[in-house]
Amino acid sequence: MSKLVVLSGVPGSGKSYFSKALRKKKTSHVYIISSDALRDLVTGNQQNLSEDKLMWKMFYELAKVYSADPNGIVVLDATNRSTQYRIDSVKELKPQFDEADLVIFDIPKEVVLKQNLEREFPVPEQVIEDYFSYFELPKKEDYEFFTNVYIATGDNIEEIIDLL
Numbered sequence: 372m373s374k375l376v377v378l379s380g381v382p383g384s385g386k387s388y389f390s391k392a393l394r395k396k397k398t399s400h401v402y403i404i405s406s407d408a409l410r411d412l413v414t415g416n417q418q419n420l421s422e423d424k425l426m427w428k429m430f431y432e433l434a435k436v437y438s439a440d441p442n443g444i445v446v447l448d449a450t451n452r453s454t455q456y457r458i459d460s461v462k463e464l465k466p467q468f469d470e471a472d473l474v475i476f477d478i479p480k481e482v483v484l485k486q487n488l489e490r491e492f493p494v495p496e497q498v499i500e501d502y503f504s505y506f507e508l509p510k511k512e513d514y515e516f517f518t519n520v521y522i523a524t525g526d527n528i529e530e531i532i533d534l535l
Contacts (some may be wrong), residue, residue, distance in 0.1 A: 375434070375468040376443045376464065376535060377517070379451035380476025380496040381502040383487030389474065389523065390446050393532050395443060402437040404430055404506075407451040416490055420511055438467035444535060452502065454510045462516075472535065473517040475509050478525050 372416060376393075378386040381395045382388050394401040409416040409426045430449070445468070451457045458471065465471045478486075480503055487493050520530045 372469040373438060373441055373467075375438070375461065375464060375471040376444060376446045377451055377457060377471065377472060378448050378476070379457055379524070380478065381450065381452075381506050382485055382499055383483045383490060384476035384478045385486065385525065385528070386448050386476060387530055389476075389532070390448050391437065392528060393444070393446065393535065396456065396529075397422070397535075400440055400442045401444045401446065402433075402440070402481050403446045403448055404433045406430060408448075418494070420450065431460075433477050434464050435467065438464065450502065450506075452505060453507045454512050458512060458516050470518040471516075472519040472521065473509065473513055474521045474523055474531060475513075476523045477508060478498075478523070482525065 378389065378435060380386050387407070390405070391401045406426065409429055410419060410422070411432070413415040413422045413426050430447070434445050434447060437443055447461070451460065461471065483499060484496060488497060509522070514520050519534070521534065523531055
């Protein structure tokens with residue numbers, strides 16, 4: 372069964388960590404598409420947004436390519452900060468998968484700020500503060516659109532991975 376897994380969380384909340392842990396646990400057929408990695412590939416700097424139009428085109432085209440694996444788990448590792456954006460950005464992809472799941476990272480700001488400092492390329496603290504001010508937890512529409520909605524609190528990462 373093919374799955375699309377949409378990650379949603381502020382920078383430093385653990386999305387990339389989750390992706391890597393999922394790949395390690397499932398070992399095969401896990402395709403991680405990371406907006407940070409693609410920005411780095413396109414511009415040489417994951418924080419350079421100058422070629423975002425190209426980066427997002429690549430992001431979703433890769434998901435289409437990987438959807439061809441009937442046993443694949445395609446992970447979209449990006450902020451996906453609002454319900455409307457989460458739904459709009461994947462509605463064309465969703466029919467290509469047997470299941471489309473959402474993992475929302477609801478991690479306390481002080482934990483995110485600490486984890487951010489441990490990243491290879493920390494995001495400026497003010498950017499994280501801004502993300503917290505407009506990041507949306509799941510709404511009714513998320514629960515109606517996605518097959519499953521999981522809330523990652525940091526303590527339940529392994530449990531969510533086992534469910535995927």
